[in-house]
Amino acid sequence: MTEMPAIEVQALTKRFGETVANDALEFRVESGEIFGFLGPNGAGKTTTLRTLLGLLSPTSGTATVLGADVRDEEPLRQARKRIGYLPAELSFTESVTGESFLGYQAALKGDERLTEMTDLFDPPLEKPIRTYSSGNRQMLGLIQAFMHDPDLVIMDEPTSGLDPLKQERLNSFLRAEREAGTTIFFSSHVLGEVRRVCDRVGIIREGELVALEDIDSLLRKGGKRVRLHTDEPLDEDALALPGIVDFEQVGTVTRFTFTGDYNELLAALSTYSLIDMEIEEPPLEEVFMHYYGDDRGDR
Ligand SMILES: Nc1ncnc2c1ncn2[C@@H]1O[C@H](COP(=O)(O)OP(=O)(O)OP(=O)(O)O)[C@@H](O)[C@H]1O
Numbered sequence: 001m002t003e004m005p006a007i008e009v010q011a012l013t014k015r016f017g018e019t020v021a022n023d024a025l026e027f028r029v030e031s032g033e034i035f036g037f038l039g040p041n042g043a044g045k046t047t048t049l050r051t052l053l054g055l056l057s058p059t060s061g062t063a064t065v066l067g068a069d070v071r072d073e074e075p076l077r078q079a080r081k082r083i084g085y086l087p088a089e090l091s092f093t094e095s096v097t098g099e100s101f102l103g104y105q106a107a108l109k110g111d112e113r114l115t116e117m118t119d120l121f122d123p124p125l126e127k128p129i130r131t132y133s134s135g136n137r138q139m140l141g142l143i144q145a146f147m148h149d150p151d152l153v154i155m156d157e158p159t160s161g162l163d164p165l166k167q168e169r170l171n172s173f174l175r176a177e178r179e180a181g182t183t184i185f186f187s188s189h190v191l192g193e194v195r196r197v198c199d200r201v202g203i204i205r206e207g208e209l210v211a212l213e214d215i216d217s218l219l220r221k222g223g224k225r226v227r228l229h230t231d232e233p234l235d236e237d238a239l240a241l242p243g244i245v246d247f248e249q250v251g252t253v254t255r256f257t258f259t260g261d262y263n264e265l266l267a268a269l270s271t272y273s274l275i276d277m278e279i280e281e282p283p284l285e286e287v288f289m290h291y292y293g294d295d296r297g298d299r
Pocket of ligand 1: 016019020021039040043047088
């Protein structure tokens with residue numbers, strides 16, 4: 001028997017007037033995986049997440065979460081008991097303390113993991129939420145997303161507002177959650193983060209899914225950054241090979257991104273004397289830009 005996917009998105013389309021926020025999206029998130037949903041601002045990530053929670057209804061197509069169709073109110077209500085959700089913007093009653101907010105959440109959905117979560121993410125619970133920094137608000141949000149021991153957690157930009165130390169704490173927590181079998185689906189435009197925790201990523205651009213792959217093959221497609229220092233300037237024509245992009249040259253130093261065949265590259269370089277050579281993985285930001293080309297939708 002194959003296990004039911006935690007999330008299955010089927011031709012999911014959502015329009016707001018003329019805007020197609022989600023255009024026939026199609027993907028699955030398998031049970032136990034950490035899936036990153038990447039895209040720039042306005043690409044349609046929040047729309048998908050809110051649809052999965054039943055907060056928006058699809059224009060056409062549908063999705064299931066833990067087997068429940070998001071259009072079926074009662075099955076979805078049951079499934080939501082086993083789902084944690086961290087929205088992009090948490091709205092709190094500002095005058096209450098973190099503690100009483102969590103007390104209220106506990107009464108609604110349970111608190112099996114409350115102590116564990118408040119030990120890990122430790123906002124000043126005795127203070128009113130209005131005094132919280134954005135990082136403390138985010139930590140309160142993370143606590144409420146996991147406190148009832150959900151099977152699936154859906155998070156909208158979970159690292160926003162967290163300082164680097166807290167981000168690392170979240171990342172190592174997420175890796176441990178994967179070991180424990182929790183399924184995690186989160187949106188991000190912070191690609192360095194995604195790479196540290198995700199098994200697979202989907203990239204969304206202007207409502208359309210433009211890539212769906214495991215993180216390793218995404219990095220492979222992104223190629224390698226190559227930097228060469230030669231005894232005399234390289235002739236650009238000698239490097240007219242398939243798979244060279246972002247070519248830059250300053251005197252005897254040449255840089256480019258290479259996605260082609262290494263043997264062809266070495267053959268082309270054989271007539272030069274190399275003083276130094278570096279080949280390294282590009283930052284994921286760059287890989288991402290290659291998917292978007294020049295028109296990255298940074299509107
Ligand atoms: N309630 C709404 N009414 C009208 N248009 C909307 C509404 N919600 C979203 N949109 C539009 O749908 C598109 C996708 O928005 P969405 O919030 O899903 O993007 P996003 O990828 O989550 O962006 P961000 O990273 O900025 O949160 C945008 O063009 C946005 O303006």
